Amino acid sequence: MTTPVTRAERGRAARKRVSRSAHAHWIPPVDRPDPVAVLERQGRDRLPELLPIRYGxxxxxxxxxxxxxxxxxxxDLASRPHTGLTVQLCGDAHLLNFGLYASPERTLLFDLNDFDETFPGPFEWDVQRLAASVSVAGRENGYPEAKVRRAVVETVAAYRATMRRLARQGELTVWYEHIDAESLLPLVRSARRRRRVASSLTRARRRTSLQAVGKLTETVDGxxxxxxxxxxxxxxxxxxxxxxxxxxxxxxxxxAEERRLLLDRYRFVDAARKVVGVGSVGTRCxxxxxxxxxxxxxxFLQIKEARKSVLEEHLPNGPYVHPGHRVxxxxxxxxxxGDIFLGWMTGPQGRAFYWRQLRDMKGSADVAGMSPADLLGYAxxxxxxxxxAxxxxGDRVAIAAYLGGADTFEQAVADFAFRYADQTAADHTALGAAVAAGVVRATPEV
Incomplete structure (x- = not known):
C-alpha cells in the first residue's frame, strides 16, 4: 500500500513537470484553432434548427x-503542460455549473450540477476554468480589477485549503463530506442580500415535479x-x-433494483423536446x-443526449465506452x-442518452446581480x-502536497484567469463578427 509520505512525494515531484508559478502563463499558440470553427465543428451533429439559438x-x-x-x-488547456495529477474532472466547472439540489434524504445541498463533459484529467484544468469564469463574470459586472483579482485568488485559495484539509482526513470522512445549503447564508454580509439568499433557498425547495406540472403542463380534452x-x-x-x-x-x-421498483409505480403520460443551457443547445433533449x-x-424526468466529452480528444482513453455511462x-x-433516478441507455440511431429528474429542488445563483463581496463569497x-469533488x-494527498502551504498556486492561476478573460473577450468578439458576416446565424434573446 502506498503511504501518505510516498503520495506527498509524488505530488511535490509534479512541480518538476509544471511549477506552480507556471500556471500563470497564457499565450495563444500560433496554430490555435479559430474558436468559431471549433463551435461549428461541434454543431455538425446537432439539430441544425436549434444552432442559431446556441449562437444567439x-x-x-x-x-x-x-x-x-x-x-x-x-x-487551450491541452496546449499547455499539465501536472499529471489526475482526478475526475467536471470538464465545465464555471460559476453557473454549481448550485442547489436535493439529496435522497431531502436535504438541500450545494455542489457541482453539470457533468456533460466529465472525464479523468489533470486537476488544474477544472480550477483554471472556474477561475477564468470568476474573472470574466467580475469584469462583466463592472467590478474594479483589484476586487475581481481578490475574488479569483480567494476561489483558488479555498480550493487549496479544502484539499489540504481533506488530505489529512480518512477515506469515509472524505466520502461523506458535503456542503449544506445553509452554508450560503454566513457568506452574505448585508441583511438585505441575506434575505434574498434565504428566499432563493425557499424557492429551490419548492422546485419539484409537482410545481413543474403547474408551469409546464395543461389539461386538454380531460x-x-x-x-x-x-x-x-x-x-x-x-x-x-x-x-x-x-x-x-x-x-x-x-x-438499482429498489429504484426500478419505484419507477415501475409510475406510468408514461407525455413527452416533449426541450432546449436547455447554452453549450448544450442543439443536442437532443x-x-x-x-x-x-x-x-x-x-x-418529471429529463432525457439528455450524451456525446463525447470535449476533453476526450486531448487525454488518454477513459474507462467508459458509452457516453451516457460516462456522465x-x-x-x-x-x-x-446523487439523483436516485440517474441512469443511461442507447436510443435511436445508436445515440447515447442519460436520464435524471428535471426538477428536484434545484436552484442556481444570480451571478450578474451579486455585489463584489457576494461574488467573492460565492466563488x-x-x-x-x-x-x-x-x-x-483523485490522490488528494499528492494534490495537497503539490499545492503546498504558500499562495503561489492561487496567485499564478489568478494571472492566468485575467489573461484568459482577455482571450474570452477576443473570442466573443470573433463570434460577433462571424454573426455579422453571415458565417453563422444567431437568434438573440431566446
Missing amino acids: RMAASPFAFLRGAAAVMAG RRRIVHDPPLLEPAGAADMASLRKIFSDYRSTL FIVLLAGRDLDDPL VAGQRLMQAA RLCGTALAR HARS
Whole structure:
C-alpha cells in the first residue's frame, strides 16, 4: 500500500513537470484553432434548427460565450503542460455549473450540477476554468480589477485549503463530506442580500415535479399534456414518442433494483423536446411526464443526449465506452449525493442518452446581480465544492502536497484567469463578427 509520505512525494515531484508559478502563463499558440470553427465543428451533429439559438445565447456576452465554449477552452488547456495529477474532472466547472439540489434524504445541498463533459484529467484544468469564469463574470459586472483579482485568488485559495484539509482526513470522512445549503447564508454580509439568499433557498425547495406540472403542463380534452412553447418546448412527434417509450424501458435496467421498483409505480403520460443551457443547445433533449398514484403525484424526468466529452480528444482513453455511462458515473463519483433516478441507455440511431429528474429542488445563483463581496463569497464556496469533488476521485494527498502551504498556486492561476478573460473577450468578439458576416446565424434573446 502506498503511504501518505510516498503520495506527498509524488505530488511535490509534479512541480518538476509544471511549477506552480507556471500556471500563470497564457499565450495563444500560433496554430490555435479559430474558436468559431471549433463551435461549428461541434454543431455538425446537432439539430441544425436549434444552432442559431446556441449562437444567439453565446453572443450575448463574454460570460455567456465562456459558458458555451468548453470545447474551445479544453483545447487551450491541452496546449499547455499539465501536472499529471489526475482526478475526475467536471470538464465545465464555471460559476453557473454549481448550485442547489436535493439529496435522497431531502436535504438541500450545494455542489457541482453539470457533468456533460466529465472525464479523468489533470486537476488544474477544472480550477483554471472556474477561475477564468470568476474573472470574466467580475469584469462583466463592472467590478474594479483589484476586487475581481481578490475574488479569483480567494476561489483558488479555498480550493487549496479544502484539499489540504481533506488530505489529512480518512477515506469515509472524505466520502461523506458535503456542503449544506445553509452554508450560503454566513457568506452574505448585508441583511438585505441575506434575505434574498434565504428566499432563493425557499424557492429551490419548492422546485419539484409537482410545481413543474403547474408551469409546464395543461389539461386538454380531460388529459394532461406538456404545454407547447416553440422553439424551446415542443411536443414529441409520433416517432420520437415511440422511441422514448422504448428507451424508457432500457433506462430502467441501469437503476438499482429498489429504484426500478419505484419507477415501475409510475406510468408514461407525455413527452416533449426541450432546449436547455447554452453549450448544450442543439443536442437532443426531452422531458417526460410520469404519473404515480394519480396525476397529482407527478414525476418529471429529463432525457439528455450524451456525446463525447470535449476533453476526450486531448487525454488518454477513459474507462467508459458509452457516453451516457460516462456522465452518470462521473456525476455519482463527484457529487456528494446523487439523483436516485440517474441512469443511461442507447436510443435511436445508436445515440447515447442519460436520464435524471428535471426538477428536484434545484436552484442556481444570480451571478450578474451579486455585489463584489457576494461574488467573492460565492466563488469561494465553488472552490470548496470543487476540491471536495476532486478529493473523492483523485490522490488528494499528492494534490495537497503539490499545492503546498504558500499562495503561489492561487496567485499564478489568478494571472492566468485575467489573461484568459482577455482571450474570452477576443473570442466573443470573433463570434460577433462571424454573426455579422453571415458565417453563422444567431437568434438573440431566446
